Amino acid sequence: MTFAKKTLYALRAVYELAKRYGRGPTTIGEIAEAQALPPRFLENILMQLKGAEILESARGKEGGYWLARPPEAISVGDVVRAMEASVDLIKCLGGKIEETCPMRENCSFLPMWERAQRALFEVYDGTSYADLVAQQHTFRPPSGEA
Numbered sequence: 296m297t298f299a300k301k302t303l304y305a306l307r308a309v310y311e312l313a314k315r316y317g318r319g320p321t322t323i324g325e326i327a328e329a330q331a332l333p334p335r336f337l338e339n340i341l342m343q344l345k346g347a348e349i350l351e352s353a354r355g356k357e358g359g360y361w362l363a364r365p366p367e368a369i370s371v372g373d374v375v376r377a378m379e380a381s382v383d384l385i386k387c388l389g390g391k392i393e394e395t396c397p398m399r400e401n402c403s404f405l406p407m408w409e410r411a412q413r414a415l416f417e418v419y420d421g422t423s424y425a426d427l428v429a430q431q432h433t434f435r436p437p438s439g440e441a
Contacts, residue, residue, distance in 0.1 A: 302378040304332050305340050309349060309374050313366040313424035314431070320352070320359030340378070347377035366428060372419035388412055 298306075307330040315321050323341065327334040341360050344350040351363045362369060376382055385408055387396065396402070 298375070299379065301336065301340050301343075302375060304330075304336060305344055305374050305378045306371065307332060308337060308340060309344065309362070309369065309424060310427055312350065312360060312362050313369070313428050316362055316366050320357065320361050322359045326360070344374070344377055347373075349373060349377055362424075366424035369424050370420045371422045371424075371427075372416055375419055382416070383412065 308326050311326045311330050312321055323334055323337050326332065326341075327337050341350060341352070345352055345360070345363075348363050349369060350360050352358065352360045387402065387405055388408055
């Protein structure tokens with residue numbers, strides 16, 4: 296499954312807010328700087344996450360964004376579903392392929408694709424932002440790279 300760039304940015308933005316949970320609002324600039332994200336795209340992404348009730352926000356000098364729920368109650372799957380138009384591993388799983396796929400009714404691959412998608416979302420849904428913050432690692436380039 297390949298995610299859109301905006302989904303990857305959203306995952307990182309929510310991660311940054313999870314790290315700062317309980318400290319009050321965080322500005323777009325602070326999120327962008329901490330996660331090396333382009334601020335001009337971040338505002339739309341954060342608004343989409345707010346619409347999905349993952350984030351809350353306040354305007355003004357002391358404004359910014361924060362998690363709408365504790366990090367334990369927000370999964371990677373929640374963010375992926377909020378950002379992706381389709382979360383299907385392949386088009387067949389979306390149910391709209393009947394019109395274009397003559398093999399849909401007798402497809403030997405479909406049960407395997409369904410199991411793979413369930414397994415993938417078991418990982419995403421089973422990983423909370425609290426889990427990610429708890430296992431935070433410092434990036435170290437492979438030896439020989441600097």
